[in-house]
Amino acid sequence: MAAISWDRKDLLGLETLSSGEIEGILDAAAPFADNPRSRGKALSGRLVAFFFSEPSTRTRSSFEAAAKRLGADVLGLSAAGSSAAKGETLLDSLRNLEAVGAEYLVVRQELSGALEPLASKLKASLLNAGDGCHEHPTQALLDVLTLRRKKGRIKGLRVVIVGDILHSRVARSNIHALTALGARVTVCGPSALIPAGIERLGARVSHDLNAALAGADAVNVLRQQLERQNRNLIASLPDYAGRYGLSPERLAGHKDLLILHPGPVNRGVELDSACADGPQSAILEQVANGVAVRMAVFSLLASWRARHAR
Amino acid sequence: MPANSLLIAGGTVIDPEQRLEAARDVLIKDGRIEDMAAGLAKKERLSGVARIEAAGCWVTPGLIDMHVHLREPGGEADETIASGTRAAARGGVASVLAMPNTEPPIDSPALARLLAAKAREAGAVNVLVAGALTLGQKGERLTEAARLKEAGAVALSDDGRPVMDSGLMRRAMEYARDAGLLVIDHCEDASLSQGGCLHEGAAATAKGLRAIPWASETVMVLRDIALCELTQAPIHLAHLSCAQSVAALRSAKKRGLPVSAEATPHHLLLCEDDMPGYDADFKMNPPLRGKADRQALLEALADGTIDAIATDHAPHRPQRKELPLELAAFGVIGLETALGLALTRLAAKGALSRRKLIERMSCAPARLLGLKSKGSLRRGADADVTVIDPAASWTVKPPFESLSRNTPFAGLRLKGRARATIVGGRVAYAL
Numbered sequence: 157m158a159a160i161s162w163d164r165k166d167l168l169g170l171e172t173l174s175s176g177e178i179e180g181i182l183d184a185a186a187p188f189a190d191n192p193r194s195r196g197k198a199l200s201g202r203l204v205a206f207f208f209s210e211p212s213t214r215t216r217s218s219f220e221a222a223a224k225r226l227g228a229d230v231l232g233l234s235a236a237g238s239s240a241a242k243g244e245t246l247l248d249s250l251r252n253l254e255a256v257g258a259e260y261l262v263v264r265q266e267l268s269g270a271l272e273p274l275a276s277k278l279k280a281s282l283l284n285a286g287d288g289c290h291e292h293p294t295q296a297l298l299d300v301l302t303l304r305r306k307k308g309r310i311k312g313l314r315v316v317i318v319g320d321i322l323h324s325r326v327a328r329s330n331i332h333a334l335t336a337l338g339a340r341v342t343v344c345g346p347s348a349l350i351p352a353g354i355e356r357l358g359a360r361v362s363h364d365l366n367a368a369l370a371g372a373d374a375v376n377v378l379r380q381q382l383e384r385q386n387r388n389l390i391a392s393l394p395d396y397a398g399r400y401g402l403s404p405e406r407l408a409g410h411k412d413l414l415i416l417h418p419g420p421v422n423r424g425v426e427l428d429s430a431c432a433d434g435p436q437s438a439i440l441e442q443v444a445n446g447v448a449v450r451m452a453v454f455s456l457l458a459s460w461r462a463r464h465a466r
Numbered sequence: 467m468p469a470n471s472l473l474i475a476g477g478t479v480i481d482p483e484q485r486l487e488a489a490r491d492v493l494i495k496d497g498r499i500e501d502m503a504a505g506l507a508k509k510e511r512l513s514g515v516a517r518i519e520a521a522g523c524w525v526t527p528g529l530i531d532m533h534v535h536l537r538e539p540g541g542e543a544d545e546t547i548a549s550g551t552r553a554a555a556r557g558g559v560a561s562v563l564a565m566p567n568t569e570p571p572i573d574s575p576a577l578a579r580l581l582a583a584k585a586r587e588a589g590a591v592n593v594l595v596a597g598a599l600t601l602g603q604k605g606e607r608l609t610e611a612a613r614l615k616e617a618g619a620v621a622l623s624d625d626g627r628p629v630m631d632s633g634l635m636r637r638a639m640e641y642a643r644d645a646g647l648l649v650i651d652h653c654e655d656a657s658l659s660q661g662g663c664l665h666e667g668a669a670a671t672a673k674g675l676r677a678i679p680w681a682s683e684t685v686m687v688l689r690d691i692a693l694c695e696l697t698q699a700p701i702h703l704a705h706l707s708c709a710q711s712v713a714a715l716r717s718a719k720k721r722g723l724p725v726s727a728e729a730t731p732h733h734l735l736l737c738e739d740d741m742p743g744y745d746a747d748f749k750m751n752p753p754l755r756g757k758a759d760r761q762a763l764l765e766a767l768a769d770g771t772i773d774a775i776a777t778d779h780a781p782h783r784p785q786r787k788e789l790p791l792e793l794a795a796f797g798v799i800g801l802e803t804a805l806g807l808a809l810t811r812l813a814a815k816g817a818l819s820r821r822k823l824i825e826r827m828s829c830a831p832a833r834l835l836g837l838k839s840k841g842s843l844r845r846g847a848d849a850d851v852t853v854i855d856p857a858a859s860w861t862v863k864p865p866f867e868s869l870s871r872n873t874p875f876a877g878l879r880l881k882g883r884a885r886a887t888i889v890g891g892r893v894a895y896a897l
Binding site for chain 2: 171246267268269270272273287288289290291325328351352353354355356357
């Protein structure tokens, strides 16, 4: 049923997806998540190519595991040092991979929105594995899938996203998916890391983590990067951790609060080890669900391709 | 009657400088306005004179665009003096002020002379020269204002780059005033706008792009106003974009300070939400701002707080625009669309009377730049005339006279355009 409602060649972001489309992906992911050893044939004999111009280990290995479990051959190309990657160059690179025979292109690069204009110029299906500070759709889908499996629903949930919202594609994709499915999202962090007008995306804003956590069902803790300190966006990591880090003390009285983190964790900065490894943490489950969600996305795109094959 | 005469017959003259809106025929001779009267065209002594039939048209002082990037020298793949001035002529613009941020920048009298000479040879319209305010536009040492003036410059600007050093700006304003040149400032505090690409607001946030807050402009507007009050030297604020800058300007003018300002058609007509996706043809500096900012600009233009409409015509070849937005060049073209946009979206909508429209696009720039023989159709004035057909419908689309096509208005249906552009008595463009 979900496969029929899916009518897109690419997955570029969640902002333009309907709640039905997002639920369709989650529904398609459920059987894969129920049975972590499940395999499929949706990509049998197909070539999936990776083009990553930013370092990534977990997103890439998750996509790769998903593709292989669906029977695909995979081809990796890491465009090291392509921070100056220009649009034409990126298009050329992707066309080359297409010429090699790739039907699925999994792309991560550092420029927001760089994939959007390329999708119509490629026959292959484009999967956005993170574009700048814009979107990281499969990460948000795995977060939402984890939430749905742990809490039984999304509608009505109160979810806090804490950290560097300004630079976070994970936050943006999460806001789009969660609000589309009826959750109430609060973003929390220092003023310098909360981008202007984020309310218009449907999120509430807080600068006080204790207040934001009151009544919350889940908190998605973003990774804090040291380099932000050099631009005076935060004063120091300890100063940040004191106000926005998740510690056992801060968790006291929130025993049903689910902790998510996209990884890799800066232990002791945004998240104490006791929280990261404690019973409320869903971090490893997120990783497992990541494979399921990516298998679901590949399957839906494969069915689209089958329907649109000449 | 000699061959160097031209009669513009049957039109409605709109000359705000003379407070005139009436049916008049205009006679041009030897590059000047010779006569203007009703029924002139019927005189037998003028029967052999070349004429432009202007029935149903407005006959106005030639439009003056005081903010244009012709890109020559150094950027000839984006625009040349020849192509840029052809674009001006097609847009009804008889004079352009060429900004000095070329390669090399126009920062010496010799370069100003070379540019003026090249413009006389290749230009389809008058090219007025703005010299750089500082050597190499580096913001470190003053250019020679007095000698630049002798070489033909009418203004000084480091446009495209902010002048961050306030002490230097103060000296530049004083020096330019002594030399009789207008300083035009690109108001931007680079420490606030650094790395930004769109207006700091919901649209940039949704797109995940670094943003430029309105304060990066207003901080410098306020600084310039303070320096203007300190020195009493005139200052012109380029391409204002936000409500807070407008408020600062309005209060400075109330205090009688010699501050003036311009706004572009794109800031007057578009806002942050109008950029489709990551379309770099909507990327310019300052960026498109919020709805309230646009409204404030419109009100300021109507009440005269903003003196002039100028395009900030900034051509870029497609290779510099068809890029991920963060890498794409800032700027949009405007010479060929400004008049049509102003007629369709301002005058026809009641935001600006036609008299004010012509005032903001011709008389005001002439006054601000000290061009005594332009901006009016008075007897003896330069024969720069724009004949406007307010009823002509057309669509903004290539081919353009400009070498570039980076416009956010592509595909727009407009009503009203230049029927003819006359420069120094010669027909530079006729539809």
